[in-house]
Amino acid sequence: MDSWAVNERTRPLAAAFTTVIVIIVYLVEEMHVTRPGRSKEPSIFRDLTRKRHMERILRGGQDYCVSYLRMDVGPFLHLSSIFRDKHLLVDSRHVSVEEQLAIFLHIVGHNTKNRIMRVEFLRSGETISRYFNNVLRAVCAIRDDFVHPPSGTCHHEIETNPNWYPFFKDCVGLLDGTHVDASVPSNEIPRFRGRKGPTQNVLAVVNPDLQFTYVLAGWEGSANDFTVLKDVLARPHPEGLKVLEGKYYLVDAGYTTMNGFIAPYRGVRYHLKEHSGRPPTNPKELFNLRHSMLRSRVERAFGTLKNRFKILTSHPFFPFRTQVKLVLGCCIIHNYIAGVDPSDRILLEGSTQQDEYINASQTRSQRAQREENRQWVELRDNIANDMWNRYNGFV
Template sequence: MTPEEEVVLQVSLMLLTLLLRKKLVRDKIVHPQKSAVRPNKNVIRPQKSIVHPHRSIAHPYKNAGEKFVYNVIHGPPKNCLNLLRMDKDIYVALCNALKNRNLLHDARDISVEEQVAIFLYSVGHNKRNRASQDTFQHSGQTISKYFNVVLRTICHLGKDYICRLNNDTPAKIQNDPRFYPYFKDCLGVIDSTHVPVWVPTSTHGRFRNRKGVLSQNVMAVVGFDMRFHYVMAGWEGSAEDSRVLYSALDDNVDPLQIPEGKYYLADGDYPSIVGLITPYCGHQYHMSELNASGSQPITTAEELFNNRHFSLRATVERVFGLLRSRFPILKSQVEYPFSTQVQIVLATCVLHNFILDHNPNATQFDVEDGASYDVDTSSEIDNEHEFKVQVVKRGSNDSLRATIAAQMFEDFNNRCRR
C-alpha cells in the first residue's frame, strides 16, 4: 500500500468514527460509566388505578325497573294499585293502548311498560326525579325524558277520552223523582278548582288566589257518570271563574259547546246565562230537605230549588276529590315548567276517564286524602256589572229556573199533604 493510500484510509476511519459518535449522542447512548436514562416528559404513561372506598357506582342494580314492572304485573293485585294508583288490568290496557296507537315504543334499555310506570309512580306519589332514579336505577336524564314523553302521549289521548256527553237525560236524573222531570235537560255540572303551582317570583301576583295560595284555576265540565267532559287548565289563580268560562265559550281552537235547549248546573260564581243554571242568591243552599234535627224546614220554592241543585252539583266536588286522592301531585307545588304543570292536570283527567271507561267500579282512594284546595265561593256577586253585560250578550236563563222551581215546589207541597 502506498503512502497516499494509507493516508486516505486513516482519514476515512476518522470520519466513520465521528459519524458513529454523533449517532450515539443523538440516540442518547453514552458510555456505560455515564449511562443514565432520563424519562421523556412528552410520553403519556398509564396511571395506577386509585380505589376510593367511599365512592360507588351511581346505579349498581341492573334491570331494577324491569323487576319493578314484573312485580307490578305478576305480583299481588294490590302491588299495582298501591304503586301505580290503578288496577293491574287497567295498567296493562293503558300500555297496550299507547302501543297500539304508535304513541310509545320500546327503547333499547326500557320497555313501554317501564316508561308508563315511571310516569304513574311520579304523579301517583308526587315523587321527584331523584326518588325515581333510586327506584328505577336510571339516570335523571332518562327519568325526565320518559316522564315528559309519557305525559305528552297521555295528553294526546284526551281527544278520545275527554269528549262531550250525548244529549240524553242522565240516568242519575231520570231515575230519581227529586230531579226528574225538572232537570231533564241538564247534562252535567260546570265548576272550577284550584291546583297549586310553582311559578317565578315575578308572576306571583297573578297566580295568587283569594286564599293567598299560588294556584292555577282549572275549569271542568263533569257529567253525572263521574267523568270529565271538558277541561280548561292554565288560568292564573287570581282569575275569576266566570272569566275562565267566557274564555272557554269563545275559544277558537276547542270551544265549550252547549247544545241548544240543554244546560249545565253551576254555582253562584257564574252568571245565569243561557246554557247555565245557577242557584238563587240570598237563599239557603246547604240545607236538609227532610228537616233533620237542627235544620229549618223548606218554606219557599227558591230554597227547595237550591237544595236539589246542590245535591246534583255535589257530583263535581266528589270527582275533584277523587282525582286529587288518586294523584297527590295535584295537591302540592311541583318544580316543573308551568306548561308541564298544565299538562299534568290534563293528563290526570285523561287517566281518570280511562280508568272509569275500562272499569266503572274501579277501586277509588279515600276522598279525605284529597283535601280541597278550592277558593271558598259564595253566592255574593262580586262582579255584578260583568254578569249583567254577559246576560245581555248571551241571554238569561232566569225564566227557565223560575219555571223549574215553581213546578218542583208545587209537587213537593202536594206530596207533603198526602
C-alpha cells in the same frame, strides 16, 4: 428457520394481541354502560333488579299496585297496550312501555322527585325525565278518546233519579272551577297568587258519573271563576265550551243564571249541610237542595282527581307549560279508569263520600243580554215551582 419455530415465536404475540382486543372491547362496553349517574354494577344485574321491581308492582296484589300506580293491574296493562297499539309509546332496548308508564304514574300519583325515581327504577335522571315527558305527550294525545263533550241527551243518572227528572232533563253538565298549586317565576307570583299561594285556576265540566267532559287549565289563580268562564265561551271550537241550544249547565252561586247556565237562588239555603234536618219550606229552597245534590258531583270529581294524583296537591317542580298539561293528563287518566274499571277503589271512595256544599262570544246589546238572562231566570222559576208542586203532591 422451520415453520414450527415461527409458530412458537408468533403464538405469544397473537395471544397478547387477542388479550388487548378483549380489554378494549370491555372498556368500550363499560363506557356505554357506566355513564355519569349510573351504577358501575354490570348491566345484567341492573336489568334483573328492574324486572323484579316491575314484577313486584304488578304481582304484589291489588292493594300494592293501586297504592304504587294509583290504578289496578288490568287497567294499567290495557292502557299500556293502547299506547303501544297507537304507536304513541314504543319499547326501547332497555325500557318497556310498561316501565315507562309506571314511572309516569308513580310520579304523578305521589309527586315523587326525580332523585327518588332514579333509585326506584335504577335509571339516570335524564332517562326518568325523558320517559316522563314521552308518556305525558302520549296521554294528551288520547284526549279525544276519553274526554267526550256533552251529546245533548239526558244523562241516565238524571233520567233514573226522581229528584232530578224531569226537572233537570236538559242539564248537560256540572260546571265549576278548582285551584291547583303552581310554581311560577317570582315576577309572576302576584298574578298567580290565590288564597293558598300561587295556583292555576282550572275550569271543568263533569257529568253525573264523575267523568270530565271539558277541562281548561292554565289561568292564573287570581282570576275569578266568571272571568275564566267568559274566556272559555269566547274561545273557538274545539278549545271553547260548547253551549247547546235549549240545554244548560248547572253552576254554583259564583256564576249567574244566563243563557246555557243555571245557578242556585242567592240568599236561600243551598249547601246540603244547611238542609240537614230541615226540610225545604218553599220552592226556592227545594230547588237549591236538589240543585246542590246534583252539582256536588263536580266537587266529588275534583276530590277524586286530587286524591289519586298527589302531584295536583303539591307545589310542582316542572315548567309551567308542563304543569298545565299535567292537569289535562290527570283528567284523561281519571276518565279512562272510570270507563274501564267502575269498581276502582279510589273512584268508589269519591262516589260514596258525603256531599259538600248559541255562541256566547257573539256581540249583543246589553238590553238583549238582560232579556235573555231574564228568560233563563224564568226557566229556573218554572223548574222550582214544578218541583215544589210534585213534592207536595199537587200534580
